[in-house]
Amino acid sequence: xxxxxxxxxxxxxxxxxxxxxxxxxxxxxxxxxxxxxxxxxxxxxxxxxxxxxxxxxxxxxxxxxxxxxxxxxxxxxxxxxxxxxxxxxxxxxxxxxxxxxxxxxxxxxxxxxxxxxxxxxxxxxxxxxxxxxxxxxxxxxxxxxxxxxxxxxxxxxxxxxxxxxxxxxxxxxxxxxxxxxxxxxxxxxxxxxxxxxxxxxxxxxxxxxxxxxxxxxxxxxxxxxxxxxxxxxxxxxxxxxxxxxxxxxxxxxxxxxxxxxxxxxxxxxxxxxxxxxxxxxxxxxxxxxxxxxxxxxxxxxxxxxxxxxxxxxxxxxxxxxxxxxxxxxxxxxxxxxxxxxxxxxxxxxxxxxxxxxxxxxxxxxxxxxxxxxxxxxxxxxxxxxxxxxxxxxxxxxxxxxxxxxxxxxxxxxxxxxxxxxxxxxxxxxxxxxxxxxxxxxxxxxxx
Numbered sequence: 001x002x003x004x005x006x007x008x009x010x011x012x013x014x015x016x017x018x019x020x021x022x023x024x025x026x027x028x029x030x031x032x033x034x035x036x037x038x039x040x041x042x043x044x045x046x047x048x049x050x051x052x053x054x055x056x057x058x059x060x061x062x063x064x065x066x067x068x069x070x071x072x073x074x075x076x077x078x079x080x081x082x083x084x085x086x087x088x089x090x091x092x093x094x095x096x097x098x099x100x101x102x103x104x105x106x107x108x109x110x111x112x113x114x115x116x117x118x119x120x121x122x123x124x125x126x127x128x129x130x131x132x133x134x135x136x137x138x139x140x141x142x143x144x145x146x147x148x149x150x151x152x153x154x155x156x157x158x159x160x161x162x163x164x165x166x167x168x169x170x171x172x173x174x175x176x177x178x179x180x181x182x183x184x185x186x187x188x189x190x191x192x193x194x195x196x197x198x199x200x201x202x203x204x205x206x207x208x209x210x211x212x213x214x215x216x217x218x219x220x221x222x223x224x225x226x227x228x229x230x231x232x233x234x235x236x237x238x239x240x241x242x243x244x245x246x247x248x249x250x251x252x253x254x255x256x257x258x259x260x261x262x263x264x265x266x267x268x269x270x271x272x273x274x275x276x277x278x279x280x281x282x283x284x285x286x287x288x289x290x291x292x293x294x295x296x297x298x299x300x301x302x303x304x305x306x307x308x309x310x311x312x313x314x315x316x317x318x319x320x321x322x323x324x325x326x327x328x329x330x331x332x333x334x335x336x337x338x339x340x341x342x343x344x345x346x347x348x349x350x351x352x353x354x355x356x357x358x359x360x361x362x363x364x365x366x367x368x369x370x371x372x373x374x375x376x377x378x379x380x381x382x383x384x385x386x387x388x389x390x391x392x393x394x395x396x397x398x399x400x401x402x403x404x405x406x407x408x409x410x411x412x413x414x415x416x417x418x419x420x421x422x423x424x425x426x427x428x429x430x431x432x433x434x435x436x437x438x439x440x441x442x443x444x445x446x447x
Contacts, residue, residue, distance in 0.1 A: 003312060004312055004315065004316045004319065007297075007309075007312050007313050007316035008316050008319070008320065010297060010313075011290060011293045011294065011297065011313070011316055011317055011320060012320070014154060014156055014293040014296060014297065015156075015289055015290040015292070015293030015320075017156035017157045017159075017160035018151070018156050018160070018289035018290070018292050018293055019285070019286055019289040019290060020160050020164070021156075021159055021160035021162075021163040021164065021289070022163075022285035022286070022288065022289040023282070023285060023286075023289075031167075031170065031171045031174055032047065032170075032174065032192050032196070033047065033274060033275060033278045033343055034342060034343050035174045035175070035178050035179075035192065036178065036188070036189055036192055040188070041267070041268075041271050041344060041346050041349060042122065042125060042267065043125050043188055043189040044271045044274060044275075044343070044344060044349075045122055045267050045270045045271045045274070046122045046125035046126045046129060046189055047125075047129065047189055047192070047274065048259060048270055048271065048273060048274030048277070049122060049126055049259060049263065049270065050126055050129050050130050050133060051274070051277075052255065052259035052274075052277070053106075053109070053130075053259075054106070054133050055252050055255070056249055056252045056253050057102045057105065057106060057137070057249075058102075058137070058140055059248040059249060059251070059252040060098075060102075060245045060246070060248055060249035060252075061095065061098045061099065061102055061137070061140070061141050061144070061245070062144050062245075062248060063241050063242070063243075063244035063245025063246070063247065063248050063249070064091075064094050064095050064098045064141075064237065064238070064241035064242075064244075064245055065091065065095055065141070065144035065145045065147070065148055065241075066144075066148065066241070066244050066248075066295075066378065067091075067237055067240040067241035067244050067378075067383070068087055068088070068091040068145065068148040068149075068152065068237065069148050069151065069152045069292075069295055069296060069299060069378065069379070070240075070295065070298075070299040070302070070378060070379055070380070070381040071083070071087045071236075071237075071240070071299075071381070072084050072087050072088070072148060072149060072152035072153065072299075073152040073153075073295075073296050073298075073299025073300050073302075073303065073379065074299050074300070074302055074303035074381070075087065075303065076152060076153050076154075076299075076300065076303070077299070077300040077301070077302070077303030077304050078303045078304075081219050081220060081223045082223050082226075082227065084149070084153070084220050084223060085220055085221075085222070085223025085224040085225075085226065085227050086223070086227040086230075086233055087233070087237070088145070088146070088148075088149050088220070088224050089224055089227055089228070089229055089233075090229055090230065090233035090234045090236075090237055091145045091148065091237055092142065092145050092146075093229045093234055094234050094237045094238060094241065095141040095142065095144065095145040096138070096141065096142070098141055098245075099137050099138040099140075099141040099142075102137050102141075103134060103137050103138070106130075106134050106137070107134065110127075110130060110131070110134070113126060113127065113130065122267075125188070125189050125190075128189075128190045128193065129189050129190060129192070129193045132190070132193030132194060132196070132197050133193060133196070133197075135197060136196065136197045136200045136201075139197075139200040139201050139203070139204045140200055142204050142208075143162075143200070143203050143204050143207055146207045146208065146211055147159045147207065149211065149217070149220065150207075150210075150211075150217075151292065151296060152296055152299065153217070153220070154296065155216060155217070156293075158207075158210055158214070159207065162203050162206045162207050162210070163203065165202075165203075165206065166199040166200070166202055166203035166206070167199065169195075169198065169199045169202055170195050170196055170198075170199035172195075173191075173194070173195025173196075173198055173199065174191070174192050174195045176191075176195075177190075177191025177192065177194055177195050178191045178192050178195075240381060240383060242387075243383040243384045243385075243386055243387045244378065244383050244386065244387075246387040246390070246391075247374070247383070247386040247387045247389070247390040248390075250387065250390040250391050250394050250395060251390050251394055253394070253395070254394035254395060254398050254399050254402075254423065255277065257399055257402075258273075258398075258399070258402045258406075258416055258419075259273060259274075259277075261402055261403055261406055261407065261416060262406070262413060262416055264407065265406065265407075265412055265413060265416075268346065268348045268349050268352055269352055269412060269413045271344060271346070271349045271352075272340065272349045272350075272351075272352030272353045272356065272413050273352075273356075273413055273416070275339075275340055275343045275344070275349070275353050276353060276356045276357075276360065276413075276417065278343070279332065279339065279353075279357075279360065280360055282328070283325075283328050283329075283360075283364060283367065284367060284371070286321075286324045286328060287321050287324065287325075287367055287368045287371040287372070288371050288375075290317055290320055290321055290324065290371075290372075291317060291321065291371040291372045291374070291375035291376075292375060293317070294313055294314060294317035294372055294375050294376055294379065295375040295376065295378045295379040296379065297309075297313045297379070298310050298313055298314065298375075298376050298378075298379025298380060299379040299380075299381075301313065302379060302380055302381070307439060307442055307443045310376075310379075310380070310439060311439060313376075314372065314373065314376040314435065317372045317375075317376070318368070318369065318372045318373070321368030321369070321371060321372050322365060322368055324368065325364040325365050325367070325368045328364070329361050329364050332357060332360070332361065333357070333361055336353075336354050336357040336358075337350075337354045338350075339353055339354070339357070340352070340353030340354060352412075352413045355412075355413065355414040356413050356414050356417040358414070359414065359417040359418040359420060359421060360417060360420075362418075362421045363420050363421035363424045363425070366421060366424035366425040366427070366428045367424050367428075368428075369425075369428030369429075369431075369432065370424055370427040370428035370431050373428065373431035373432045373435045374386055374389075374427075374431045376431075376435045377431060377434060377435045377438065380435070380438055380439070380442070382434070382435075382438045385430075385434040386431070386434075389426075389427055389430040389431055389434070390427065392426065392430070393423040393424070393426045393427035393430070394423050394427070397419075397422050397423045397426055398419045398420055398422060398423030398424075399419070400419075401418075401419035401422055401423075402415075402416045402419035402420075404419075405418050405419055406419075
């Protein structure tokens with residue numbers, strides 16, 4: 001195990017700010033869910049529906065930002081500053097295009113919200129919240145793009161502070177606008193949406209200013225200014241980003257479509273599902289943040305052709321994610337009967353949550369495994385198989401099982417959640433297979 005110690009230290013040092021920043025994102029979701037849930041259960045269900053519709057598109061857009069990491073990381077490992085500047089400029093252009101496409105799609109979808117088979121009482125709350133989320137899409141895409149520059153050049157602390165500051169603003173805004181404090185009107189779920197929009201705009205302004213004036217990134221900034229957007233650079237990012245986007249879209253799509261299935265069960269189940277998603281996202285953000293550190297380290301070593309370090313980095317990340325799985329699972333198991341009451345005063349919704357905790361715990365090791373090795377593949381810029389794995393694991397396995405377990409055999413919310421361990425386990429094993437095969441090929445070429 002001694003051979004992994006230096007990689008444990010490096011991943012913890014690089015990954016801790018990523019984890020803290022991602023926890024800040026989850027705390028925002030926690031705050032939104034908790035504050036909306038204590039306003040009314042109907043609004044909580046409406047927020048669940050809208051959030052799960054938008055998470056699909058936003059994660060797909062993130063794929064076009066995450067594809068920048070292996071390119072910037074590899075160039076950083078080789079000291080190629082010009083390539084970093086070009087990647088950032090082309091990445092911003094690609095992500096702006098992604099934002100325009102998403103806004104167009106979601107605008108069309110808005111006119112079909114009443115066709116999704118959801119409870120009719122949700123629609124008056126869904127529509128304004130949906131529009132506000134629609135407006136905020138470009139700011140999310142731009143923040144994601146600039147964040148890759150900081151992360152891939154190992155400056156993970158700057159985005160961490162920006163994310164934490166933005167989430168603090170969101171929580172304060174929620175308190176003021178949802179409940180009508182400080183002389184402001186009580187706006188409920190619409191107030192939560194406006195608060196989130198303001199926080200996202202503020203985070204974009206902050207990260208743009210940091211890039212514009214940071215002494216640490218002066219050289220990258222000069223390279224950014226001297227280069228121009230070009231078709232070949234954009235084409236490279238789109239070629240690399242499309243599989244990542246589709247992978248993330250299919251992963252989140254399974255959860256989003258499951259939300260529609262849960263809506264067929266009832267309002268209490270949908271509210272419970274939103275609480276469960278909030279809890280599971282906390283777990284996932286731990287794994288994904290550490291796995292993002294794996295992707296950064298792998299991309300650096302890829303630029304240096306150090307394949308032994310790549311192998312040890314990936315396994316060190318896997319070990320750490322398994323340790324995280326144990327740590328985060330224990331308190332949730334102990335307090336599973338009371339967790340739901342943190343978010344809602346409804347005993348029925350809390351009971352739904354308590355039952356769904358069991359399948360949540362079952363798949364934690366599988367989630368850590370798939371996060372680690374999918375990001376190791378991303379660090380190697382080997383992403384095309386990932387979308388095929390995601391399609392098989394989530395659309396061929398998890399989604400049909402969610403319908404069978406939840407609806408066909410009347411398993412309810414618990415049945416829907418028991419579909420996830422199957423898909424995540426298959427995904428984790430297949431991601432490892434493709435990562436290992438790619439690494440063997442690279443090592444053979446080096447020899």
